Amino acid sequence: MKPFNIYKITILLLTSIPFLLTNCEEVIDDFELKKTKSExxxxxxxxxxxxxxxxxxxxxxxxxxxxxxxxxxxxxxxxxxxxxxxxxxxxxxxxxxxxxxxxxxxxxxxxxxxxxxxxxxxxxxPGKVPLTKLSYRVSEYSKYLQTYPGELFYVTKMEFLDPQNQTNYYRIKITKNDTLFKSANDLMITDDIYFTADTIQYEPFYFFKKNDKVLFEFTSIDKANYLYYTTLIQAMTSTSNFSVPDNPTSNFSGNVLGRFLAYSSDTLSIIIK
Amino acid sequence: MKKILIILLIFNSLHTYSQKFTISGYVKDASTGEVLIGASVYVLGTTTGAFTNYYGFYSITLEKGNYNIEYSYLGYNTKTILIQLSANKTHNVELSASVEKLETVVVSAEARDKNVTSVEMGTQSLQMAEIKNIPVLFGENDILKTIQLMPGVKGAGEGNSGFFVRGGGADQNLVLLDEAPVYNASHMLGFFSVFNGDAIRDVKLYKGAMPAEYGGRLSSVLDIKMKEGNLKSYHATGGVGTISSRLAVEGPIKKDTSSFIIAARRTYADMFLLFAKDTNLRKTKLYFYDLNLKTNYTINENNRVFLSGYFGRDVFKFQDMFGTDWGNATGTLRWVHLFNPKLFLNSTIVYSSFDNVITVNNGMYDIDLKMGINDVNLKEDFQWYANTKNTVKFGFESIYHTFNPGELTTDMEGVNISIDNKYALETGLYISNEQTINDYIKIKYGLRFSTFNVMGPGTTYTYNDNHEITDSSIYSGKTIIKSYPGLEPRFAGTFRINAESSIKASYTRNNQYVHLIQSSTVSLPLDYWIPSTELTPPQVCSQYSLGYFRNFRENMYESSFEVYYKNLQSQIDYENGTNVFLNPNVESYLIFGNGRSYGAEFLVKKNSGTLTGWIGYTISKTEKKFNELNKGKWFPTRYDRTHDISIVAMYDFNKRLQASATWVFSTGDAITFPSGKYKIEEFTVNHYTERNGYRMPNYHRADIGITYTVKKNERYNSNINFSVYNVYNRKNAYMILFEPKDEKKPEELQAVKVTLFPILPSITWNFTF
Incomplete structure (x- = not known):
């Protein structure tokens, strides 16, 4: 778990405090955004x-x-x-x-x-960084999540050897039963500046059930694309209401949206039994 | 120091041949023994007079002779005393509160015509009595929310106590509680301020023309003074409200010599969660409490000692998974000493800290995060009543800051983050003189020399454009790493046109050496303070203001019109994509730009009669410019609300029934919305074209309150306050979200506004005995 997640959870919970008190939603009919030219x-x-x-x-x-x-x-x-x-x-x-x-x-x-x-x-x-192990266990949150008594939820854990003496940037993609998790919140990236050991274990906050086929794709990317993804996450998840969103930082010259990404990947999959 | 003073005053001392004597002393409240601040002391038949200072002290120098001296304070009976002045004299006066409150309900703490006569501008004073009458959210009377009703002051949003002064940032307000800086003045994300009304005496806000004794923040000084405690008899004040209860006890330790006050408050919003059906919700904790304490001891006529403290915590716990606990602690030890009737010294030692602890348990690991700041501060403030025309203030302040930007401990393998503490010594040396040139012109000029020293132990880094460390230097021990000196001139002048009106002008320069690193546009306890360093220059602000002040109907109405222009330098923002949280290299991501803010403020206030209150209007603009943001163009800040209106009215029906109402209107916040979207990989991405180029809908709301006095006599007083927040149930937008119109077509969106508080009644029972 990257410490950044604490930050996300904290913000999420803290900003939800007002809503514990009271709130209501209403559609604004006459709302219009400025028309700008297509880019x-x-x-x-x-x-x-x-x-x-x-x-x-x-x-x-x-x-x-x-x-x-x-x-x-x-x-x-x-x-x-x-x-x-x-x-x-x-x-x-x-x-x-x-x-x-x-x-x-x-x-x-x-x-x-x-x-x-x-x-x-x-x-x-960058050179591919292999995944060394993929495992699973019953989550302690099973008792909160179950829809009927006795239902178990599993979490998976991936392991890899983080190459030393260099800064690495990674993206993790998870596929469940051939469907990629692809919402903005599923964009998982990390650098290795907080890693102090060479063997790194990571247990993402995704729950699986029995017979699920889980595939991890572990992608190595460069620094510019790590920045692109960081800013992309912010551009997608920021609601404008508590922060000032901006466009992702592109590595393209010539003032254009998008980016160029060269990457290598390794995959491992597991079936939960 | 003395030499400078002599030079400053040399041209005034030419006429001091005739024999002169000084009359000085304290003006106090007869029933509580507490000093009265800003009481008027006036020599009848002359133009000479003075106001009592922050400690209730006054000093007037006159030629030998007999004088009738009038002591007055609004809401109190005026006293006139015949003085035969043939030697220096001490005269302490006790004024008693007016009995016929109904006719003279007075909401201003200031002397009647001070609005026009004093050199002060851009200043608002409030008395607790006034704050307590204004209806607020959940019936919790709140200093910071009342301040927001003043022109030039904008609130941080629905129900929030955060405030922004004349386009300044949230971290640019110096909030002082008994001279101790309060680093995070809000509870529960800003919905309540940390100031418990029962413990507060009075409040003064400087929006501009800050006196030289204050420094360190760009946009305002909010000086809050705690009650001293009744020197005559024991009293308890308290209240039971919709979401909180409070109790304050005060009384003499030794009559007329020493007294104390203890005030406590706790909210119980989470008590309602106990009734929740969901067992998980029941385990959620959400409350805050605070405690104020003050005691004083009068050693003799010339020496008085005060000790005061504040302690408050916010606790939020979501089951066993997540908890956060944050708060402030402050302590002030003050010695007020009178060398002679003309020289007054206030020595203060202050401690202040803010810290935040976050604990997360994800089932496998425990994670603890600590961050905060603490200050130890020594202050010496002299006030020298040089002669009738000159009052000189000088002194110094020295603050030792310790910054903890973040320290994470966990049992998780391979993870350990700690950002080094940073240390700094901030000093300020100041001198100012308030000089009466003639019956028309009064000026106040001063200079503050501030220095900020970044201290060891510590490591400094240099970075390249990729935020990579290219070099580092290690400093051990208490060495100075970097020093920033700064000169801050202050000037204010009043030209009195006639008895009812005056024109005032001022210039103020302020430097700010500590900066709040904020992760979002709302104030969160995750925000942390950093010092200026080699990479982070101090923020600088110059403010120019001009005003016309006029009172009507024998000072029953006061009005003012002020315009200001502010030039801000080295304003801080971040590069796009910066993660400020637990980032040891955050400084390399900071970007610096300029700001400008200008506007006009209009205020009409009615101070006496059965109907009191005010109307305030502000028109203003605040913009910032960074090379790295918005293509290098100026953009409005979030709280740049063009129009801002507040109307406050209080009406006394009879001795038992009082009603109050407020109405506020403001232009919607500037906000960034997307102007298009596009596809990258499997993601749909928003396209932004303009920073803060959109506006939230306009905000307006009315609140009303009724206070009914159930019982009132010498020994016991109780009242019930009933208030309604958002009377006409205006659905103000707190957030605007874009949601799919139809689940089947997720691409097609509609704008949805989220509103926070509908019409919300609350009831509070208050008592005093």
């Missing part, structure tokens, strides 16, 4: 885990009622690493793809040229 969004990834580079180029949609996020066709997308230059092909509108066994511990550069503007970003793909 370009580049979601670029490349990975040794999927052996692919995928770049999705879209535009922003209306906040209250996004009928669509328009796909952007006709961009020229190139990926550069070591001495290789690779042109991505547009498989479907706005979706640019290249397949290759991308090397780890390598710096990648992406160029997107569109509408006579150029956007560039760099991302370092």
């Amino acid at each position: 370009l969004v580049i979601d670029a990834q490349c990975s040794s885990f999927t052996d692919s580079a995928i770049v999705k180029i879209t535009r922003t949609g209306d906040y209250m009622n996004p009928i669509e996020y328009p796909a952007v066709s006709g961009a020229i997308v190139t990926l550069l690493f070591n001495d290789t230059t690779m042109l991505l092909t547009e498989k479907s509108p706005g979706l640019y793809i290249a397949t290759y066994s991308f090397p780890e511990n390598t710096m990648y550069t992406i160029h997107v040229q569109y509408d006579s503007k150029e956007y560039t970003a760099q991302s370092y793909m």
Whole structure:
């Protein structure tokens, strides 16, 4: 458990105090947000885990009622690493793809040229950090959670060896029965500055039931993307009411939304019996 | 020091050939023996007069002769005494409260025409009696919420006691309780202030033109003075309310020499949870308590000693999983000494601390987090009544701060976080003179020389743009790591147009060396204080103000119109994505920008009659600018509310029945809402285009209160206060959320406002015997 979670729990509980007292909700009918012009969004990834580079180029949609996020066709997308230059092909509108066994511990550069503007970003793909163990146990919260008597809830624990003498940045993705947990609160990231041992155990606050198939994907990312995810979480979870939200910090030059992520991953799965 | 004083006064001392004597003494309340602050002492037939100081002391120098001296204080019977002045004389006066309260219900603690005559501007004084009559949430009368009803002061939101003065931040208010700084002046996330009305004597707020004896915060000084305790007889005051009860006991330890007061208060919001059906809710704890204590001893005419203290805690416990416990403790030991009738010294030793402990148990691990600040403070304040035209104040203050930004202990393997404590010595050396130039012009000028020394032991770091440590230096022992000196000039002047009106102007410069690192826009006990260091420069504010003051109908009505402009430097914010919580390198994430705030404040106050109260209106603008935020453009601050109106009325129907009502209106807070959204991976992300570019809906609300005196005689007095918060059940938006219109189409959103308090009646029974 990362100490940051204490902070989240504390904020959540403290800000809920007023609501213990009293509160009510009401729809505001005449509420309108300012209309702003649609902006370009580049979601670029490349990975040794999927052996692919995928770049999705879209535009922003209306906040209250996004009928669509328009796909952007006709961009020229190139990926550069070591001495290789690779042109991505547009498989479907706005979706640019290249397949290759991308090397780890390598710096990648992406160029997107569109509408006579150029956007560039760099991302370092760190070496994969293997998961060493995945286990489960009955949660002590079972007694609070059960919907009928005797029902048990399980928590899982992952273990890995944190490489020493360097700062590592990780993201953990959890899949239950082939469905990825994908809400803003499921975006779990950590750096290793608080880790004092090399073997790290982590028991995320997710409950499973018997026969659930649980898959952990342990992703190694670079610092810029760690910052992107940190700011992305804030942009998604902040309600404006207690903080001042801002756009995530992109690694792209040229004033564009989105980011370029090069990552490596390891997975382990387990079935709860 | 003495030399400077002599130079300052040299041009005034030319006419001191004739024989002069000084009359001095204390003005006290006849029934309690407590001193009266700001009582008027006036020499009849002349233009000479004085007000008693913070300790009830006055001193007037006159030529040899016979004088009729009038002692007056609002709400008290005036006394006139014939003095034959042929030597220095001490004359202590006791004034008794007016019997016909009905005709002279007075809500201001100040002398009748002080609004016009004094050099003070941007200042509001309140007496407890006034605060107690104003209806508030849950019937808990509250100093900080009453202050918010004054022009230029904005509250932190629905039911909240947090306040912002003339565009200043929450950490830019110097809140003093018997001269001890209170670092977190609120309970239960701001819904209640830490000041128990039963223990408080009076309150003074400086929004601008702070006297030179105060320093260390940019936007305001809130000086709160505790009751001293009745020197004549024993009394108990108390109340039983909707969510809290309180009791205060006071009386003489030795009659007319020594007295004490003890006041306690506890809320019982969580008692209702005992009736909850959910067993988990029943285990939830949510309460606060506080305790005030004060005692004093008069050694002789020239020496008096005071000891006062405050202790309060907030406890919030959610089952066994989560608990937080925070609070303030302050202590003040003060010795008031009179060298001679013209020289007055106040020596103070102050202790103040704020700490927060969070405990989390997730079933496997216990985690304890501690954070806080504590201060030890030594102060020497001299007041020298140089002559009839000059009153000089000088002295120094020295504060030793210890900062604990966070320390986490846990039995969890491989995790251990502790951010080093930081130490600092803050000193202030000041001198000021209040000078009457002639019947029309009075000026007050002063200078404060402040120094902030970051002290060892400690380690300082230098960072690169990636927040990586590039270098560090270790300092051991009590060495000075970094020193910030600062000059803070203060000036205020009054030009009296006639008996009823005056024009005032002031300039104030303030430096602030301690900064609150806030994790959100609301004040949470997770916020922590850090000192200025090599990487964090002091905040600086210059304020210019100009005002027109006018009283009507023999001072029955007073009015003022003030305009101000503030220039703020080195304002603090964070880079996007900064986690301020338990971050040992938080300083490398701080960004510094400028601020500006300007506005006009209008106040009309009716001080006497069966109907009293005031109307206040403020129009203002506050903006900040950081290179790193909002594309480097100016943006409004959260609490930049353009229009702010408050109307307060109190009406006496008869001796038993009093009613009061308030109405407030303000422009909605500036807030950041998204202007679009987009997809990244599997996530839908908000797109923000403008910082604080939106507004919450306008806020308005009316409250009413009725106080019925059940019984009143010499020995026993009891009343019942019935109040209604939000009378017309206005649904003010506390938050605005965007929620799906239809669960099946989660992308299509609608705006939903969350309101906090509907119409809310409360009842409190108060007694005194």
